[in-house]
Amino acid sequence: MKIEILHIDDCPNSDEVQVRVRRAVEAAGVTDAEIVTTLLRTSEDAAATLFAGSPTVLVNGVDAFPGADRTSDLACRIYPAGDGFDGLPTTEQLVAVLREKSRAAESLTYEASAPQPDAAASARH
DSSP, rough: OOOOOOOOTOOOTTTHHHHHHHHHHHTTTTTEEEEEOOOOOOOHHHHTOOOOOOOOETTTTSSSBTTTEEEEEEBBBOEEEEEEOOOOOOOHHHHHHHHHHHHHHHHHHHHHOOOOOHHHHHHHO
């Protein structure tokens, strides 16, 4: 599982989101995580990614918290938290996303490895 953290240089939440992602990976039991941080220095950098404000967390190339609009502005992002908003997702929110993505990946792997019925044998019956 590839987890990419997109952030800008002046983001006050860049360091803490990395800590929370590592904690979430451990808590979710994800053993194959590759965590990458990408510093976006220009609007062109942001426009070339799925950036939705800093920090944006991508899991296997998809925004872990869909719903925010993509932007090329080097700006902060807000996340729903409790009764308000915060500048980064909680560890619990990250754990939930990682568990969901992990289950989805396991399901796809199981379906791909399940024996397929022999079409010719089925046609004969």
